[in-house]
Amino acid sequence: MAVHRIVLLFSRGLLCLACLTYACTSEPPGSRSVGSDVATTQEGVPNGSIVNDSGYQEMSIDTHTFVEIPEGAFTMGSMHGEFKELPVHDVFLDSYWIAKYPVTVAQFESFVEVTGYVTDNEKGEGCWIEANGIIRYDLDWRYPNFDQGLDHPVICVSWNDAMAYADWFSHRYNVGASLPTEAQWEKAARGTDQRKWPWGNEPPDRTRANFADRNYLMAFGPDQRNVDGTIDDGYPQTSPVDTYDRGQSPYGVFDMAGNTIDWNYDWYDASYYVRSAAKNPIGPERNPIRRKFEIEGGWSDNLQRSIRGGAWTDASGVLSVEEGGHSVRSDMRERTDQYSSDDHLGFRLVIDRIDRHPRYVPASKPVNLETGTRDGPKRLEYYFDYVSEIERQLVMTWGGTTIPLSIRTD
Numbered sequence: 150m151a152v153h154r155i156v157l158l159f160s161r162g163l164l165c166l167a168c169l170t171y172a173c174t175s176e177p178p179g180s181r182s183v184g185s186d187v188a189t190t191q192e193g194v195p196n197g198s199i200v201n202d203s204g205y206q207e208m209s210i211d212t213h214t215f216v217e218i219p220e221g222a223f224t225m226g227s228m229h230g231e232f233k234e235l236p237v238h239d240v241f242l243d244s245y246w247i248a249k250y251p252v253t254v255a256q257f258e259s260f261v262e263v264t265g266y267v268t269d270n271e272k273g274e275g276c277w278i279e280a281n282g283i284i285r286y287d288l289d290w291r292y293p294n295f296d297q298g299l300d301h302p303v304i305c306v307s308w309n310d311a312m313a314y315a316d317w318f319s320h321r322y323n324v325g326a327s328l329p330t331e332a333q334w335e336k337a338a339r340g341t342d343q344r345k346w347p348w349g350n351e352p353p354d355r356t357r358a359n360f361a362d363r364n365y366l367m368a369f370g371p372d373q374r375n376v377d378g379t380i381d382d383g384y385p386q387t388s389p390v391d392t393y394d395r396g397q398s399p400y401g402v403f404d405m406a407g408n409t410i411d412w413n414y415d416w417y418d419a420s421y422y423v424r425s426a427a428k429n430p431i432g433p434e435r436n437p438i439r440r441k442f443e444i445e446g447g448w449s450d451n452l453q454r455s456i457r458g459g460a461w462t463d464a465s466g467v468l469s470v471e472e473g474g475h476s477v478r479s480d481m482r483e484r485t486d487q488y489s490s491d492d493h494l495g496f497r498l499v500i501d502r503i504d505r506h507p508r509y510v511p512a513s514k515p516v517n518l519e520t521g522t523r524d525g526p527k528r529l530e531y532y533f534d535y536v537s538e539i540e541r542q543l544v545m546t547w548g549g550t551t552i553p554l555s556i557r558t559d
């Protein structure tokens with residue numbers, strides 16, 4: 150039995166525990182109870198933690214490193230992006246610990262070796278391969294159409310897969326791990342001063358982030374995502390998670406801009422900021438909109454989850470609306486069906502004390518909304534047209550005009 154480094158606690162001054170082996174996993178997944186073997190310093194800081202170069206507490210759980218984001222308010226959303234980033238609003242968050250890096254190929258491989266876990270991709274959902282603009286059913290996280298080092302972020306994993314990893318991690322180390330809420334993610338990325346990118350307001354350069362740069366352009370040619378061919382960030386696809394030292398967030402968190410876009414916990418709702426809770430928001434209870442897919446007939450649950458931070462396939466974020474939401478700006482919001490997998494979509498963990506919504510499992514697996522290629526078939530075109538219609542109406546509503554939605558929201 151392997152011995153692991155000391156674990157953990159929940160918040161400075163709160164409960165803490167030294168957990169040395171696999172054997173301390175008797176609590177159910179997601180448990181917030183960590184026992185009474187408190188292992189803190191006089192100040193309540195967990196033993197084994199350090200102060201990182203940015204001045205924030207950092208602790209290790211096995212191969213995972215977490216940074217403490219102190220409690221307090223920050224300003225979420227932006228005036229320089231798309232309408233779904235509005236309104237700009239203040240949010241108060243309790244302290245939480247967010248992973249310093251995305252989950253790597255090596256870490257996911259360990260999880261699969263121990264559990265035998267099979268991803269949604271491998272169960273038949275396939276993985277979206279951006280360069281080809283197509284779902285591939287013969288590729289998975291082990292080989293997503295290009296070589297990845299073990300220290301690269303794992304990709305071709307769904308939201309369900311990411312939550313399964315979080316459950317396993319929670320059980321194994323007796324902590325309450327999950328995916329970050331949108332608010333937790335955004336605060337960890339941009340801090341409290343409304344900066345556009347984790348490092349500040351200077352546009353991304355070769356030392357800050359991995360995005361669609363000259364290498365991407367040479368490998369795949371121009372596409373609709375505004376490739377910046379003047380910058381060489383060193384990578385046409387994913388990069389090691391600790392590559393961009395100068396791209397760290399104010400808290401010392403890596404890869405919040407680019408490399409892989411991160412799954413967030415929240416159901417995606419373009420208008421959520423209008424009604425978001427002021428403290429510890431966790432997203433809508435359910436995605437409020439059910440969509441009608443005439444081609445399939447009947448109704449399908451909307452299973453879109455929020456994704457944040459942009460990827461190696463995305464624009465630098467210097468542009469605003471023209472980038473279509475696909476950029477590495479820290480306030481950018483995007484979404485993907487929780488069953489789908491992409492070759493530029495990964496995840497990182499968070500540890501907190503916030504109760505989340507009950508896990509939702511659809512009664513029957515809805516149609517795969519993104520089956521097909523970028524140019525067809527018809528179903529995919531219809532899907533994107535439909536989302537655009539929703540968003541256009543929201544803009545008009547916010548502009549002071551009440552527009553009856555043509556969508557049903559039963």
Ligand SMILES: [Ca+2]
Binds near residue numbers: 364383384385386
């Ligand atoms: Ca790149």
Ligand SMILES: [Ca+2]
Binds near residue numbers: 408
């Ligand atoms: Ca990222």
